[in-house]
Amino acid sequence: MNIRELARRSGVSTATVSRALNDRAEVSEATRARIRQLATELGYAPNEPARTLVRRRSDTIGLIWDSGQEAQGLHNPFLLGLLSAVRTALSEADYHLMLLTTAGAEEPDGAYLQAVRRHNLEGVIVLTTPPDDRCLRTLAASTVPCAGIDTAFTGPRTVRVSSDNAAGAAAAVQHLHELGHRRIATVTGPLHLPPAAERLTGYRRACERLGLPVPEEYVVEGDFFLASGEAAARGLLALPDPPTAIFAAGDQMAIGAMHAAADAGLSVPQDLAVVGFDDIDAAALVRPALSTVAQDQRALGEAAVAALRSLLDAGPGSVQDLVHSYIVPTRLLVRGSSRRP
Structure with a gap:
């Protein structure tokens, strides 16, 4: 099932089908509902690479997790919870998530930047990666919007999110x-x-x-x-x-x-x-x-996504007016391991 067949069965042009599926105002509500219902019944799914080329957007955010720490990170409950919080926040904002990794010292300095451009990613969230990572420095120096959680880096379109x-x-x-x-x-x-x-x-x-x-x-x-x-x-x-x-x-x-x-x-x-x-x-x-x-893992994930969206909405010209550091409060939980000696 492709858009031409869906248009033939709907009795409209492919342009009308495209406008209906993308919520364009030029299509009536009745036509939009009829086309969407037929698309569901026929199992039609848009060609995402083609949509990306037409819209020049991928709705996909890259996530960088330090390649040197990945093996340990898979056994770190907090980092896994933070990764889940980021994924949830991106999903609620209608973004897809792509995990980016490198092989460390063997990779060229521009490995992350090349991956971002190859996959036409909207931006990148960096998770607990050392600030001296050379691939990260090259990415931060570019115009790619980057939000780092617990990662200190600077660049023309970067923002940091961390707990206090x-x-x-x-x-x-x-x-x-x-x-x-x-x-x-x-x-x-x-x-x-x-x-x-x-x-x-x-x-x-x-x-x-x-x-x-x-x-x-x-x-x-x-x-x-x-x-x-x-x-x-x-x-x-x-x-x-x-x-x-x-x-x-x-x-x-x-x-x-x-x-x-x-x-x-x-x-x-x-x-x-x-x-x-x-x-x-x-x-x-x-x-x-x-x-x-x-x-607050959920607040960290939501803050990172919100910060990244601010960078995306602002564009390169007005980034200097945005907040470049988001601090999420912590709270002390007193349990049985600490009391008056």
Whole structure:
């Protein structure tokens, strides 16, 4: 079934069929309804490549997920939830999603840009990709509209969306301080990633404001995954003056810290309080349930799509008048892993 056959059976021209299926005003409501009903009955589907050529639009947004992190990312519940939130927000805005990947160092600097042009993509959403990625820098320097979630990059048509990482970390430290803790350590994420660096900044600022000492050994870098949190906590608990509380920059690392405490014969929260970041599903399932800083995944996805649509609607000439940074609030969820020692 093609548009010519649909026009023949409808008794109208192919131009009228095209206008009806694209909600053009030149077609009466009765004709539009009749053509659409017949198209449904006959199983007609538009030729998308042809429509793209005619309309010069693909209604498709590319999603870039750091190729170096993909294998780990597939096991990261927060990133998977964020990906789902982006997909939902795009679908509600009537956009398709195309996942773009590269092979890393073997790819030319313009690999992302070539893919965008090859598939005639409207724009790109970048998910937690390091800002020093050379393919990303080339893309950001072009005129392609780009919205980055937890990715710091700059270009003529770029915008950044992120949670309020620093404020969330500060709230966790404030909570632990109010419980009476004065020796509060942190397990960070990879510090070349903006969310990890911002959470460390929030932790340090809160400690400084509260007059809490931060020995160098109280800051340990992890990788957002459970094993790194467990290893970091094991080292912290072995210190001559171990912390009484740990703020981990990711829930999986926080759960790993709870494992290390149990292995050391310590009780959470009586001997060690633990607070995480993200609020993944497992945070409420472990025992004791994990106190954490919750990120709003749906709001992040919706903000990224809204920001990208603003760039698309504005066009290259008036981008300077748009907001180039969207910050989504976080909230502290107090559960059983943190209470007065």
